[in-house]
Amino acid sequence: MTFKKKISSTFSELRDLESDFEDFLKINRIPSDIVYDLRMAIHEYILNVMEHGYHWVPNNELEFETTISLKDKTCEVSVTIKDKAPKFEISKEKIFNSVNDRSFRGRGLLMILTFVDDIQYDKTYQEGNKVTLKKVFSLPSD
Amino acid sequence: MEVTSEIMNGDIVKIKVKGELSIFYIDPFESIVQKNIIDGKSRFIFDLSEVTYIDSMGIGLLSIVSNNASQKGEKVAVIVTHPKIKYTLNVSKLHNIIHIVETEEEALKLFTK
Numbered sequence: 623m624t625f626k627k628k629i630s631s632t633f634s635e636l637r638d639l640e641s642d643f644e645d646f647l648k649i650n651r652i653p654s655d656i657v658y659d660l661r662m663a664i665h666e667y668i669l670n671v672m673e674h675g676y677h678w679v680p681n682n683e684l685e686f687e688t689t690i691s692l693k694d695k696t697c698e699v700s701v702t703i704k705d706k707a708p709k710f711e712i713s714k715e716k717i718f719n720s721v722n723d724r725s726f727r728g729r730g731l732l733m734i735l736t737f738v739d740d741i742q743y744d745k746t747y748q749e750g751n752k753v754t755l756k757k758v759f760s761l762p763s764d
Numbered sequence: 765m766e767v768t769s770e771i772m773n774g775d776i777v778k779i780k781v782k783g784e785l786s787i788f789y790i791d792p793f794e795s796i797v798q799k800n801i802i803d804g805k806s807r808f809i810f811d812l813s814e815v816t817y818i819d820s821m822g823i824g825l826l827s828i829v830s831n832n833a834s835q836k837g838e839k840v841a842v843i844v845t846h847p848k849i850k851y852t853l854n855v856s857k858l859h860n861i862i863h864i865v866e867t868e869e870e871a872l873k874l875f876t877k
Contacts, residue, residue, distance in 0.1 A: 637788050658817070658848050666820055669787065729827075729856040730820035736855040 623650055623690045631672045631682040639686060640665060650690050652699065656759055659737040663755050664701055666730035675707025675751065682706065698758045706750035711743050765789035769796050772809070776875055778868075780811040785822035793822070797829060806838040809871045813845045823856050830861045839863060841871035 625646040629635040640661055647657045668684060676682040685704040690697065734755070735741065744752040765783040772778050777800045781793060800808070808829055812818070830840045841863045844850045853859055865871050 633788055655848060661817075662819070662852070665786070669820070729823050729858075733820060733852065733856055 625688040627686045629684050629686065630680060631676045631684060632680045636665070636668055636672070639668075643686075643688065646688065647690075647699070651761075652690070652697070653759075653762065656699070656757060660699060660701065660755075660757055663734045663737040663757075664703070666734045667703060667753065667755065670730055670734075671703070671705045671707055671751070674710060675705055692761075695761050695763070696758065697761050698756060701755045702752065703755075704747070704750065704752045709751055765792065767792045767796055769800070773872065773875070775805065776807045776809060776872070777805045778809040778811060780814070782814040784817045785812065785815050786817060786819040787821040790821050790825070794825060797825060801829070801832055806833045806836040807840075807875055808833065809841045809843065809868070811843045811868065812849060813843050813866075815844075815846065815849055818849055818852055820856065823853065823858055826858060826862060830858075834861070839874055841865055841874050843868060843871055 623646075625643065627639055627642060629639050643664065644657055644661055647660065648654075652660075664686075671684065672678060672682075683706055687702045689700045691700070692698075738755045738757050740754075740756040740758075742754045742756075744754070765781065765785065767779065767781050769777060769779045779793070779796055779800075783789065785793060810826065810829075826840070826842065833840045840861075842853070842858075843866065844853065844864055845866055850864060853862075853864060863871070863874050865874070
């Protein structure tokens with residue numbers, strides 16, 4: 623099952639994307655706690671692109687694709703997000719070391735790393751940034 | 765998102781939020797917080813028991829209030845019951861600077877010496 627959408631870098635389009643994304647996951651019977659985690663991760667990741675990549679300038683492009691794959695009772699949700707912003711990479715070490723208790727900013731990146739199991743950058747992607755966030759979990763037995 | 769505020773026990777500001785506390789709906793929450801800080805208030809209870817989602821922007825604002833309170837030797841309490849909201853506050857390290865409680869009674873106890 624796949625869900626694809628292109629949006630521009632505005633809050634209203636991001637809000638609509640998150641709503642459609644949640645609907646897609648729920649229709650495919652993804653548990654609500656996993657839906658929460660995935661929404662949190664993509665929300666914080668895209669906000670990071672909008673702030674640091676596009677400097678809050680609206681109407682820049684973002685491409686979003688989600689795939690749900692199932693093997694036995696293990697489910698993997700993979701979300702790929704492409705933008706046309708200058709290249710950046712979220713480093714685990716840097717984030718975990720830089721966010722102290724009283725930081726105002728930086729928590730969003732920490733949240734992305736916490737709410738998904740894997741984050742991979744496609745370094746060969748030339749047009750901007752291409753990142754894939756993955757969440758793997760066991761489906762509850764019926 | 766719905767935000768209401770009231771003064772309790774003379775100088776404690778209780779702010780209750782219902783719905784999503786995210787960048788999409790943060791303005792009314794931010795306005796109430798700012799107004800109270802400008803008015804010199806530093807003792808806060810945030811009732812997030814009916815919040816369904818909180819993002820880094822909401823958490824960032826709570827950290828600003830906590831920093832303000834800490835500079836004045838005061839505390840900030842946050843009422844949370846939703847397990848995911850509690851987890852989100854913990855992973856974002858906010859639990860180290862605010863008091864996370866489950867009831868208003870527990871929150872008020874923090875302000876009595």
